[in-house]
Amino acid sequence: MTFTLALVGRPNVGKSTLFNRLVGKRLALVDDQPGVTRDLREGAARLGDLEFTVIDTAGLEEATDDSLQGRMRRLTERAVGMADACLFMLDARVGVTPSDQVFADILRRSGTTVIVAANKSESNASEAGVIEAYGLGLGDPVALSGEHGEGMGDLHARLAPLI
Ligand code: GDP
Ligand code: MG
Numbered sequence: 001m002t003f004t005l006a007l008v009g010r011p012n013v014g015k016s017t018l019f020n021r022l023v024g025k026r027l028a029l030v031d032d033q034p035g036v037t038r039d040l041r042e043g044a045a046r047l048g049d050l051e052f053t054v055i056d057t058a059g060l061e062e063a064t065d066d067s068l069q070g071r072m073r074r075l076t077e078r079a080v081g082m083a084d085a086c087l088f089m090l091d092a093r094v095g096v097t098p099s100d101q102v103f104a105d106i107l108r109r110s111g112t113t114v115i116v117a118a119n120k121s122e123s124n125a126s127e128a129g130v131i132e133a134y135g136l137g138l139g140d141p142v143a144l145s146g147e148h149g150e151g152m153g154d155l156h157a158r159l160a161p162l163i
Helices: 013-025 065-082 098-110 122-133 152-159
Strands: 004-008 040-047 050-057 085-091 114-119
Touching: 004 013, 004 065, 013 040, 013 050, 013 085, 040 065, 050 065, 050 152, 065 085, 065 098, 085 098, 085 122, 114 122, 114 152
Parallel strands: 004 050, 004 085, 085 114
Antiparallel strands: 040 050
């Protein structure tokens, strides 16, 4: 079994963008449980010398307000259950939102290994958000820009001891 990292967080923080960067064209496996394929994508990731499996939690984007909380909880819990560690992604330009706090609570309660990623950190406008991310109590955040490929060395440094 390869090490599995789940990308977790509210819609629009940049999970799929980072997933695509880590997986490139190696997107392969999908979970074959009904109802899961749409919402969880699994791929073979590479980051320098590290090879691992990455799970992208999606599908929350189409949820109605009514079902959003329940859906995000179920989906996140399922991804957490499949993963050895979670990359909890925030939009550092926005800072920590109430929705982020919901995810933080799920992760805290799960007892899983969490790396907080303050994503979209390619500009100075993100600094306050990175600092806010320390306040989640889930460990020091790593500042990333999945879109621009920044902070990948820092992410590698955080993952290497786990893998
Ligand atoms: P997801 O809903 O969490 O999967 O987020 P997506 O990967 O679909 O990204 C949502 C939006 O954020 C898209 O418009 C991306 O282009 C943008 N985005 C993703 N990563 C970054 C980043 O590192 N910096 C910036 N500025 N935008 C990003
Ligand atoms: Mg997505």
